[in-house]
Amino acid sequence: MTTETTTPTTATGAATAAPAGVLDGENPYTLSHLDALESEAVHIFREVAGEFERPVLLFSGGKDSIVMLHLALKAFWPAPVPFALLHVDTGHNFPEVIAYRDRVVARHGLRLEVASVQEYIDSGRLRERPDGTRNPLQTVPLLDAIEKGRFDAVFGGGRRDEEKARAKERVFSLRDEFGAWDPRRQRPELWQLYNGRHAPGEHVRVFPLSNWTELDVWQYIEREHIELPEIYFAHEREVFQRNGMWLTAGDWGGPKDGETVERRVVRYRTVGDMSCTGAVASDATTVEAVIAEIAESRLTERGATRADDKLSEAAMEDRKREGYF
Amino acid sequence: MTSQLTTDTDTTPSEDAASATSLLRFATAGSVDDGKSTLVGRLLHDSKSVLADQLEAVEAASRRRGQDAPDLALLTDGLRAEREQGITIDVAYRYFATPRRRFILADTPGHVQYTRNMVTGASTAELAVVLVDARNGVVEQTRRHAAVAALLRVPHVVLAVNKMDLVDYAEDTFRRIADEFSGYAASLGVPEITAIPISALVGDNVVVPSTAMDWYTGPTLLEHLETVPVVGDPSTAPVRLPVQYVIRPQGAAGVPEELRDYRGYAGQLTSGVLRVGDTVRVLPSGATTTVAGIDLLGRSVDIAWAPQSVTVLLADELDISRGDLLATEATAPEPVKDVEATVCHLHERPLRAGDRVLLRHTTRTVRAIVKEIEHRLDIDTLERGPAPDGLGVNDIGRVRLRTAEPLALDDYATSRSTGSFLLVDPADGTTLTAGMAGEAFAGAAAERP
Numbered sequence: 001m002t003t004e005t006t007t008p009t010t011a012t013g014a015a016t017a018a019p020a021g022v023l024d025g026e027n028p029y030t031l032s033h034l035d036a037l038e039s040e041a042v043h044i045f046r047e048v049a050g051e052f053e054r055p056v057l058l059f060s061g062g063k064d065s066i067v068m069l070h071l072a073l074k075a076f077w078p079a080p081v082p083f084a085l086l087h088v089d090t091g092h093n094f095p096e097v098i099a100y101r102d103r104v105v106a107r108h109g110l111r112l113e114v115a116s117v118q119e120y121i122d123s124g125r126l127r128e129r130p131d132g133t134r135n136p137l138q139t140v141p142l143l144d145a146i147e148k149g150r151f152d153a154v155f156g157g158g159r160r161d162e163e164k165a166r167a168k169e170r171v172f173s174l175r176d177e178f179g180a181w182d183p184r185r186q187r188p189e190l191w192q193l194y195n196g197r198h199a200p201g202e203h204v205r206v207f208p209l210s211n212w213t214e215l216d217v218w219q220y221i222e223r224e225h226i227e228l229p230e231i232y233f234a235h236e237r238e239v240f241q242r243n244g245m246w247l248t249a250g251d252w253g254g255p256k257d258g259e260t261v262e263r264r265v266v267r268y269r270t271v272g273d274m275s276c277t278g279a280v281a282s283d284a285t286t287v288e289a290v291i292a293e294i295a296e297s298r299l300t301e302r303g304a305t306r307a308d309d310k311l312s313e314a315a316m317e318d319r320k321r322e323g324y325f
Numbered sequence: 326m327t328s329q330l331t332t333d334t335d336t337t338p339s340e341d342a343a344s345a346t347s348l349l350r351f352a353t354a355g356s357v358d359d360g361k362s363t364l365v366g367r368l369l370h371d372s373k374s375v376l377a378d379q380l381e382a383v384e385a386a387s388r389r390r391g392q393d394a395p396d397l398a399l400l401t402d403g404l405r406a407e408r409e410q411g412i413t414i415d416v417a418y419r420y421f422a423t424p425r426r427r428f429i430l431a432d433t434p435g436h437v438q439y440t441r442n443m444v445t446g447a448s449t450a451e452l453a454v455v456l457v458d459a460r461n462g463v464v465e466q467t468r469r470h471a472a473v474a475a476l477l478r479v480p481h482v483v484l485a486v487n488k489m490d491l492v493d494y495a496e497d498t499f500r501r502i503a504d505e506f507s508g509y510a511a512s513l514g515v516p517e518i519t520a521i522p523i524s525a526l527v528g529d530n531v532v533v534p535s536t537a538m539d540w541y542t543g544p545t546l547l548e549h550l551e552t553v554p555v556v557g558d559p560s561t562a563p564v565r566l567p568v569q570y571v572i573r574p575q576g577a578a579g580v581p582e583e584l585r586d587y588r589g590y591a592g593q594l595t596s597g598v599l600r601v602g603d604t605v606r607v608l609p610s611g612a613t614t615t616v617a618g619i620d621l622l623g624r625s626v627d628i629a630w631a632p633q634s635v636t637v638l639l640a641d642e643l644d645i646s647r648g649d650l651l652a653t654e655a656t657a658p659e660p661v662k663d664v665e666a667t668v669c670h671l672h673e674r675p676l677r678a679g680d681r682v683l684l685r686h687t688t689r690t691v692r693a694i695v696k697e698i699e700h701r702l703d704i705d706t707l708e709r710g711p712a713p714d715g716l717g718v719n720d721i722g723r724v725r726l727r728t729a730e731p732l733a734l735d736d737y738a739t740s741r742s743t744g745s746f747l748l749v750d751p752a753d754g755t756t757l758t759a760g761m762a763g764e765a766f767a768g769a770a771a772e773r774p
Contacts (some may be wrong), residue, residue, distance in 0.1 A: 029556070029558065029559045029560065029598065029630045029631075030347055030555060030556060031347070031348075032346065032347065032427075032633070033346050033347055033348035036347075036348045036632065037348070038622070038634075039593060039632055039633050039634040040593075040632075040634075041737050042593075042622060042634040043407060043569070043634050046569040046570045046591050046592070046634070047569060047688070049570050050569050050570045050647045052689065056640060063404040067396045071571070072624075074622040074623050075591070075622070075634070075635075076570075076591075077581075077622065078572070078580075078584050078587060078620075078623075079572050079573065079574040079577060079625045080574070080577045080578075080589075098463075109578065109579065151391045160418045161419070161420045167417040167418055167419065168416070168417050168418075169413050174754075186415070187755070187756040188441055188442070188445045188671050188756055188759070189418075189445065190444070190448040190449075190745070190747065190759045191448045191741065191742060191745045192449075192536070192593075192742065193685055193687075193745065193746070193747050195685065195747060195749060195754065195756045197683075197749060197753075197754025198754055199753065199754070210418070211418070211420070211429055213422070213427075215422070216427075285525065
């Protein structure tokens with residue numbers, strides 16, 4: 001995050017009387033779409049802080065969770081963010097992302113909890129999948145961490161534009177004691193009245209970025225000068241091709257025999273488990289260049305880079321029913 | 326160490342205004358047979374919001390079902406049960422953009438049993454698209470959609486007369502339907518109606534102007550969506566700020582000395598323009614005080630307007646907490662414990678007189694009793710009938726409630742935010758009912774017996 005050490009004071013630096021941030025046109029009070037989305041997301045953060053006992057923010061070090069954290073910092077300024085971060089660590093992380101995570105936590109004095117897939121595998125509580133993908137394995141450590149931390153609200157960076165099952169997800173999504181999502185039993189969500197009531201043992205997943213698109217996220221990153229892990233920008237790295245995707249070579253089990261490592265200039269559109277997050281060929285080294293690239297792209301973010309979503313037509317829906325995000 | 330945000334003045338949002346666009350939330354209504362899925366698919370497709378991998382997935386799924394052409398409805402039917410049954414069972418939200426505007430589309434199923442879904446979609450919509458089949462004209466369902474849009478006070482209604490290609494693009498057919506619909510909608514108090522002749526299948530007047538209907542000189546549907554005014558002028562509306570959360574940095578580690586006395590009331594302005602120096606009334610207590618400062622997400626400003634999320638500093642130390650409402654002094658609503666409202670019942674569990682519920686209004690939740698179900702409204706005929714068994718799922722009706730604590734409730738006609746509420750089952754938290762305080766319709770229908 002770009003955060004200056006200056007402390008804004010309430011007595012000085014007031015904006016001029018004319019509304020700032022308005023669009024061209026007759027009505028000086030129109031908000032830009034980014035201002036409207038920001039205001040809505042902040043409203044959601046504050047609702048949760050006001051209604052729940054123990055919220056937690058899922059933080060992967062990916063751009064969506066980074067934007068969520070930025071919004072949370074703004075929502076409660078000048079007080080600190082009133083909840084901890086939870087990282088479900090697959091053990092197959094990009095080192096740049098872990099370094100970023102630790103930097104941000106230290107800079108803002110946040111509390112970080114880590115649920116480790118590797119520990120579950122080492123202790124025999126989870127078995128490695130034959131395909132080596134660990135994204136689906138996150139569900140058990142996540143649900144355990146929610147139970148252990150007695151978290152009643154869990155912020156996730158899911159966006160409805162990501163996937164068609166997510167298009168039906170509520171902003172406040174009630175999960176049962178197994179963390180399961182039942183699309184037929186969702187509460188209707190009207191106006192901005194979010195109902196977070198839940199029984200003991202149940203929790204609510206909260207998605208402040210529900211109405212944002214990938215492009216909105218990037219435009220907001222640009223506007224707010226938010227720092228991201230370097231892997232989002234074009235850089236040379238060792239990759240190999242599998243199922244049409246460029247995967248990063250690493251300790252997690254790639255490449256296999258017959259797969260050749262090459263040095264290529266790539267960047268990532270999403271940050272996930274290394275085993276199933278593909279890189280895209282790109283020479284975009286700035287936020288501006290990335291935005292231009294996304295605007296031109298004919299592929300969705302997940303279509304381009306996520307192997308696990310391609311497993312079946314309902315892959316995401318099925319995983320969400322099991323408690324995944 | 327505390328969290329601090331940049332106050333770098335180089336990054337004021339006005340700098341981005343040139344590249345920024347506004348946001349329009351709209352809802353569609355219409356049955357499957359009217360071609361709604363095709364229209365939504367067409368809007369997404371022709372505005373280039375469907376990307377290659379999504380289209381490939383739809384093509385593959387269509388082939389598996391033995392269809393030759395890609396079925397654009399598959400773009401919008403996201404759930405397994407929907408694909409299996411070929412129906413839409415729930416509101417879905419779609420996103421697309423043009424260089425002029427961003428759109429959030431609440432895609433709502435049109436079947437009668439899903440009235441609650443249209444109500445849900447319409448509750449946040451600034452515009453509703455009501456679709457009719459040009460061959461059938463205004464039917465019962467069309468009247469229902471118009472009534473729901475009127476009830477929810479959606480500011481703009483578009484009548485899309487679809488399948489014009491099947492009526493030889495006849496102007497008089499379009500005129501007849503448009504006149505009948507406009508007359509009906511106006512009688513319900515719908516403030517603005519725009520009728521557009523289209524063919525979603527062929528693409529006439531959806532994104533591209535039709536060459537087959539040179540008699541139509543108005544905008545295409547997308548053009549209209551791009552240019553319709555998104556919000557009214559908030560400076561003419563009273564200030565309403567439900568307090569969500571009290572921000573008090575004191576006590577947190579590393580908080581600077583100058584923030585020791587900081588006490589800010591955080592919330593989203595639901596209407597009006599708020600300035601430093603304004604006198605505001607705190608409800609329900611009734612105390613008045615002056616706005617000493619406004620923080621807009623990390624920077625200090627002297628003016629803010631709906632729907633901005635702000636933090637307000639007040640001149641006096643008052644007992645204010647989540648659930649209170651800050652309002653313009655002169656127009657502050659009188660807190661009430663007796664509420665009359667039109668409701669849409671959302672749950673299979675019926676709502677009956679005598680039920681004890683929780684009432685959620687803005688950021689406040691209070692206990693309430695359903696004193697009386699005055700009538701059930703037939704949304705097709707607008708006739709009021711008795712409701713001896715209470716209100717069932719998808720029923721719309723008139724109720725009287727008594728609350729345990731006073732509520733600073735506006736008429737829904739004045740404010741869609743501070744005039745709306747939910748009824749919640751205190752036992753398990755289920756959302757039961759959506760409510761709108763005050764008169765149901767603005768037009769002549771309000772006077773019907």
